[in-house]
Amino acid sequence: MVDEVADDMAEETNTPDVQEESLFEAPPMGEQERMVEAILFASAEPVTVKELNARMPHGADAAEALVHLRKRYEGRGVRVVKVGDAYAIRTAPDLGFLMQKEQVETRKLSRAAIETLAIIAYHQPVTRAEIEEIRGVSVSRGTVDQLLDMEWIRFGRRKMTPGRPVTFVVTQQFLDQFGLESARDLPGLKELRAAGLLDNRLPPGTLPTSPEDEDLAEETNEGQSELFED
């Protein structure tokens, strides 16, 4: 008797799954492409694949639809761009001359701010001390605050070095602003790496190599490689 009830339930467990599959079949890829198109067009901000999938019907594959959509917009007046792990539609850069009306007056960044931004982008994750070492001058609070305020940089993970200093990394807004798919696409990055100019080389003698320093170097490399693996 008891078993019967249990069997009954077990049976039930199997049936709804089967039904679910057939009931909620994913829409055809053409439809999915339209959906991604509509969502991306509607948003001024980049939309992640995860969010696309969440908003599209069950079983849809936003990533695949995106591949088709990107292709469709190749050479058009607007195009699908990748921004970090998100996607957005942006006008083709060669048509910028038509958009005087839309151009927004961007805050003029100081030379210090621009340099600091570049150092963060190319060396991320990077500590304030490392930025100062590269620039040979202390980083004013205002410079970092401005970049944080513009949401072009944010705090990254703390370094596993004594004092566990905070690090800075660039944001999705930064990538969007400069039309970069990822921090790996920064101009000249490969060359800078090859030339060893992104190494965290410590001044000779001042900091004799201790195991701690090796950790630091390793950590830095980790950060760099992480940047490229992403």
Added chain:
Amino acid sequence: MVDEVADDMAEETNTPDVQEESLFEAPPMGEQERMVEAILFASAEPVTVKELNARMPHGADAAEALVHLRKRYEGRGVRVVKVGDAYAIRTAPDLGFLMQKEQVETRKLSRAAIETLAIIAYHQPVTRAEIEEIRGVSVSRGTVDQLLDMEWIRFGRRKMTPGRPVTFVVTQQFLDQFGLESARDLPGLKELRAAGLLDNRLPPGTLPTSPEDEDLAEETNEGQSELFED
């Protein structure tokens, strides 16, 4: 209005030679289409043909470019629509449902629903009349519907009694939700009591039992056995 514009454009298409004669050669129509596309996309307001022409290079024909663009977007996720005498890109109406973000809010189940669910769990398969008898009040349709909707209960076999009423049983989802392997794992009243989960009274036997207690104990057994008998 739209047709008028289209006619207008058709006329324009037939007289390209006139324009080519002008000093500045107009960009190819494909380029003009790109331009209209970018302007409509980036503009914060719908754009009139006049304004499009004003913003595009000399000799360009925005109206014709619009015809091509509208055609291109037919059946797509977004489309070119006419708003007054201006044009804008808008989401295809059938995809409006995508412009929603879901926010999940968790609420506690009502007392009526919990009680109904408990009765079904302890007495399954159970008819609506039986539920009402145990609860002492009529069971609202909404309560049962809610539980069915949540897929915590489902219809079981019909009872072999006059009228062959439908019965309710709990589902696998229900068991998963409450971390039960089967409905039999639900503790009986005796066990609840023994575990100190029912107020004050002690399991019968240890202390002089009141008649009321005995009644209850019997009832509990009945309830449990009912569960197992089916």
Added chain:
Amino acid sequence: MTDDFIEQAKREAVADRLAAEALIIDVDGFEGPLDLLLTLSRTQKVDLRKISILQLARQYLAFVEKAKELRIELAADYLVMAAWLAFLKSRLLLPPDPEEEGPSGEELAAHLAFQLERLQAMRNAAAQLMARDRLGRDFFARGIPEDVTKTKIVTYTATLLDLMQGYARLKTKDEFRPFVMDRDSVYTLEEALDRMRNLIGFAGTWTDILSYLPEGWEADPKRRRSATAATFAASLQLAKEGKVHLRQDGTFGRIELRQKENDHG
């Protein structure tokens, strides 16, 4: 040859001085000593990798000298750099002392060259970055973003306790409650031990342990049970400590206690 060398050194010195003078006017515009060094290095018109650090050190020191002459106060970090460069200069000019520890002049110079090259590279990178097509300047986002309406999906939850509580409520008149120890009605072993240690002095003869129950705990069955259990456990503890003897006539019989000193009495 020698004359030529001297002549050239003179000419260089003059050039340095002129350069320094020009730079001092602009001193506020420098972002620290490294920036100044980078600017000075441009007068060498060579690849930064082939730069003469010695010459650069001379230029920098000349600059600082000139600033002193013109009574321009330089920030401390410029002077620290000057001192360091003077030290570096001497290291580079003197033959290496095998006794001396630490990095050689060449190593220090190489690092400075690296720093300059790295700073220049970052400046170039920054310029490249800023020259890119920019959002809102060269390419644009959607001008009329559509509002995404946020729909609330309400999900209902209940716990197993809720369920059992609901069922218990229906099937009994009891109120179901999560299990909480009722402290008011619990007489602890410690309390019982305390009480009995004080009282056993008077227990010269066999006494029912139930007579040790605290006052006010006999009436309520629940309190009585707790006090009985605690008193029993305390009696066992006292027996274990060798303070009392216990006896019981038979199963379910009375348990009696007597102080040990009176054993032989």
